[in-house]
Amino acid sequence: MDSIIKITNLSKIYRVGSEKVVALQDVNLELKKGEFCCFLGTSGSGKSTLLNVLAGLEKPSKGSIKIKNVPVEKLSEKKLAEFRQKNIGFIFQSYNLVNYLNAVENVSLPLVFKGASKKERIKKSIDILKAVGLPRHLRHKPTQMSGGQQQRVGIARAFVTNPDIVFADEPTGNLDSKTSKEVLDLMISLSKENDRTLIMVTHDINIAKRADKIVYILDGKVERVEERNVEGTYEQN
Amino acid sequence: MKISDIFSMSFKNLMRRKIRTLLTLIGVLIGTTSITVMMSIGVGMDKSVNEQLRSFGSLNTIQVYGSSFYFYSDDGENNEKQKLDDDAVLKFSQIKGVEAVSPELEAHLRITSGNYEAHVSMVGIDPSIMELFDYNIEKGRLLNENDDGAIVFGSNVPNYFYNPRDSGEMGYRMFMIDGEPPVDVLNDNLKMFYNSYHFGEEVGRERGYNVYGVGVLRQNWENDYRAYINIDYLKKIMKDNDRKQRQQAQSDEVFSPMGRSSNSQSDEYSKVLVKAKDLNDVERIQQVIKDMGYNAYSLAEMRNETNKIMMIIQAILGALGAISLLVAALGITNTMYMSIYERTKEIGVIKVLGCYLSDIRKIFLVEAALIGLIGGVIGMALSYIISSTINFAASYFMGSMDPGQEQIKISISIIPIWLVFFAIGFAILVGVVAGYFPSRRAMKISALEAIRNE
Structure with missing residues (x-):
C-alpha cells in the first residue's frame, strides 16, 4: 500500500512562561493509504497534540509532515483551508455541531465552505445522513438528538466531502459502550468502503484493538508501533 | 463560500439573538434618524433661503453699473472711467459662460391717460431677450421686436396714476394696492411725455408720443416699480429730447449744462444685465467684470454668503446626528465582540472544517453591515414620519399666525433622495467600520x- 502520511523528526515544544514543555519529541511515523490507525496513550501523553499537528491545527516546532507529499507545516492559512476542504475530514469528541443548524445544514457546512451549489449540497448531505442511519432526522436540530445520533451527524459531516484522510479525536469519549461500538463500526465501514485513511486518538485499548495499526505514545514519544497480522493478533515492527 | 451563503449565515446569526440584535438596531436607528432629520432641516432651511433670494430676482443675473468714480487699476496707470457703452456690452458678451447681455437705458417719463398721469421710471430694453432674463408676464404679453410705443408695466406701476387736480392723492395711491387703479393700462389711450423737471411749466405745449400698454409683469421685487419699452424707441425719444433741449437753450440763449451732459451720455447705458449660463459661473463672471473696472452686483454673491452660514448650520446639525451614530457604532462593536466571544468554539470548528479566514471575516463584516442596513432603512422610514410631523406642525402653527394666507404649506424639513441613500450608505459604512x-x-x-473541551 502507498504511504499517505510521512512524519519525520517531529517535535512540538510549548513555552509556558519561562518553562519549556515538550509535548512531542522526535516522532517518526509512516501511515498507509486506507489504513485505520490508532494513537493510543494516557491523557497528557501527547497523542492529541500529534493529531492536531497532523491535521494542521498547530504548527510543529521542528520536523516535517508530508500528507500526499505536501509539506503541511509550510502551507499558508489559505492553502491550509483549501487543503482541509479537499483532503481532510474531522470528527470531534464533543461532536461540535452548530446548534442553530439542522442535521442537513450541519453536514453541508464543509460543502458550503467549498462553494458548492445548494442543490448539490443538500443531495450529498441527505445521501450520507441516510448512510449513517439517520434518514428520519434530517431536519432535527442537534439539541433534539441523542449523543449517538449527534456523533453520527458529526461522522456524516466528516465524510461528506469524500476526504482521503479522516481524523477522529476520541470520537466515542462521550458515549456509552453500546453506542460507542455502533459509532466505531460506522466509521470503520465508511472509511474501508472508499479506501480512506482513518486516524483516531483514544485512550481505550479495546477501541484501539479494532485498528490496523496501533501507535503507543508515551511522554511525547512513540513507544512502539504494532500492526495487526492476518491472524488478528498484533506484532511489533 | 458563495456570497449568498455568507449573507444567509450572517442573517441566521443575527436572528439567533433577536433581543440583542434588536437593541443594537435601535441604536443605529436612532443614529440614522437623528442625522437624517437634522440634515433635512438644514436642507429645508437652505431651500427656503434660496427661494427667498430667487423671489428677489434671477440668481443667474449680474447687474453691471458704470463706475461712478475713476477706476484705478493695480499698476497705477490707465486711470480711466469705464464707460457702459456698446463696446462694454460686446466685451461682456464675450466672457466665457455668459448666456446673454441686456443693456438697459433708464429715463423718467410721464404717462398720461385722460385726466390721470403717472411718473414712471421707463427702462429701455432689447425685446428679444426679455424672456431670457426671466421677465414673467401676468397679463397681456412681453414686448415684441419692432413694436415701437408698446409698454410692459411692472406690477405696481398702474397704481401710480393719479389726478394732479386732486391734490395730495398721489402720495396715497402708491400704497393702495388693493384698490383698482383708475387707468386700465392695457386698454386705455396713453400718451408719454419726456418730462425733465426743469421743463415743467412748458408741459402743456408738448405734443407727447402715442404709446400703448401690452402687458403687466408678475410681481417681482426687482421690476415692480418700472415700465419697459423697446430700447431703440427710447433712444430715439431721448435724441429728440436732446435736440429740443439744445434748440430751447439756443433760443433762450441760456447756457444749459444739463442739456450738454445728457447729450454726451446718450451712448452710455444706465445699467447692463449679464446672464450666466450656469449658476456656478456667476461669481467668476462677476469678478471678471469687476476687474474691467465696472461695478457689478449679483444675488449669487449674497447667496454664497448665506450658503456659508447654511453650511455651518448643516455641519452642526449633522455633527449632532453623527454623535448618536457614533454611539450606535460602539453598540455594534460591542455586540459583535460579545457574539464572537460566545461563538469562539463554533469559529474554531468552521476553521477545522475548511472555512477560509477571509470568509470568516466576511461573515462578521456582513453581520455588522446588515445591522447598519436594517437600522438605516427603518431609520429612514422613521425620519420621513418625523419630518412630515415637523412640517405639519410648522404649517399648523406658523400658518395660523398669518391670517391673510390660509394654511400655507411650510417645509422646514426636506429629505431629498440623495439624503436617503447617503444616510443608509453611511449606516452600512458605520456597521462595517464597527465590525472591522x-x-x-x-x-x-x-x-x-x-x-478544547470545557
Whole structure:
C-alpha cells in the first residue's frame, strides 16, 4: 500500500512562561493509504497534540509532515483551508455541531465552505445522513438528538466531502459502550468502503484493538508501533 | 463560500439573538434618524433661503453699473472711467459662460391717460431677450421686436396714476394696492411725455408720443416699480429730447449744462444685465467684470454668503446626528465582540472544517453591515414620519399666525433622495467600520478552540 502520511523528526515544544514543555519529541511515523490507525496513550501523553499537528491545527516546532507529499507545516492559512476542504475530514469528541443548524445544514457546512451549489449540497448531505442511519432526522436540530445520533451527524459531516484522510479525536469519549461500538463500526465501514485513511486518538485499548495499526505514545514519544497480522493478533515492527 | 451563503449565515446569526440584535438596531436607528432629520432641516432651511433670494430676482443675473468714480487699476496707470457703452456690452458678451447681455437705458417719463398721469421710471430694453432674463408676464404679453410705443408695466406701476387736480392723492395711491387703479393700462389711450423737471411749466405745449400698454409683469421685487419699452424707441425719444433741449437753450440763449451732459451720455447705458449660463459661473463672471473696472452686483454673491452660514448650520446639525451614530457604532462593536466571544468554539470548528479566514471575516463584516442596513432603512422610514410631523406642525402653527394666507404649506424639513441613500450608505459604512476589529478578532481565533473541551 502507498504511504499517505510521512512524519519525520517531529517535535512540538510549548513555552509556558519561562518553562519549556515538550509535548512531542522526535516522532517518526509512516501511515498507509486506507489504513485505520490508532494513537493510543494516557491523557497528557501527547497523542492529541500529534493529531492536531497532523491535521494542521498547530504548527510543529521542528520536523516535517508530508500528507500526499505536501509539506503541511509550510502551507499558508489559505492553502491550509483549501487543503482541509479537499483532503481532510474531522470528527470531534464533543461532536461540535452548530446548534442553530439542522442535521442537513450541519453536514453541508464543509460543502458550503467549498462553494458548492445548494442543490448539490443538500443531495450529498441527505445521501450520507441516510448512510449513517439517520434518514428520519434530517431536519432535527442537534439539541433534539441523542449523543449517538449527534456523533453520527458529526461522522456524516466528516465524510461528506469524500476526504482521503479522516481524523477522529476520541470520537466515542462521550458515549456509552453500546453506542460507542455502533459509532466505531460506522466509521470503520465508511472509511474501508472508499479506501480512506482513518486516524483516531483514544485512550481505550479495546477501541484501539479494532485498528490496523496501533501507535503507543508515551511522554511525547512513540513507544512502539504494532500492526495487526492476518491472524488478528498484533506484532511489533 | 458563495456570497449568498455568507449573507444567509450572517442573517441566521443575527436572528439567533433577536433581543440583542434588536437593541443594537435601535441604536443605529436612532443614529440614522437623528442625522437624517437634522440634515433635512438644514436642507429645508437652505431651500427656503434660496427661494427667498430667487423671489428677489434671477440668481443667474449680474447687474453691471458704470463706475461712478475713476477706476484705478493695480499698476497705477490707465486711470480711466469705464464707460457702459456698446463696446462694454460686446466685451461682456464675450466672457466665457455668459448666456446673454441686456443693456438697459433708464429715463423718467410721464404717462398720461385722460385726466390721470403717472411718473414712471421707463427702462429701455432689447425685446428679444426679455424672456431670457426671466421677465414673467401676468397679463397681456412681453414686448415684441419692432413694436415701437408698446409698454410692459411692472406690477405696481398702474397704481401710480393719479389726478394732479386732486391734490395730495398721489402720495396715497402708491400704497393702495388693493384698490383698482383708475387707468386700465392695457386698454386705455396713453400718451408719454419726456418730462425733465426743469421743463415743467412748458408741459402743456408738448405734443407727447402715442404709446400703448401690452402687458403687466408678475410681481417681482426687482421690476415692480418700472415700465419697459423697446430700447431703440427710447433712444430715439431721448435724441429728440436732446435736440429740443439744445434748440430751447439756443433760443433762450441760456447756457444749459444739463442739456450738454445728457447729450454726451446718450451712448452710455444706465445699467447692463449679464446672464450666466450656469449658476456656478456667476461669481467668476462677476469678478471678471469687476476687474474691467465696472461695478457689478449679483444675488449669487449674497447667496454664497448665506450658503456659508447654511453650511455651518448643516455641519452642526449633522455633527449632532453623527454623535448618536457614533454611539450606535460602539453598540455594534460591542455586540459583535460579545457574539464572537460566545461563538469562539463554533469559529474554531468552521476553521477545522475548511472555512477560509477571509470568509470568516466576511461573515462578521456582513453581520455588522446588515445591522447598519436594517437600522438605516427603518431609520429612514422613521425620519420621513418625523419630518412630515415637523412640517405639519410648522404649517399648523406658523400658518395660523398669518391670517391673510390660509394654511400655507411650510417645509422646514426636506429629505431629498440623495439624503436617503447617503444616510443608509453611511449606516452600512458605520456597521462595517464597527465590525472591522471584531471580525479580525474572529479570524485570529485558533482552530484548536474546536478541540478544547470545557
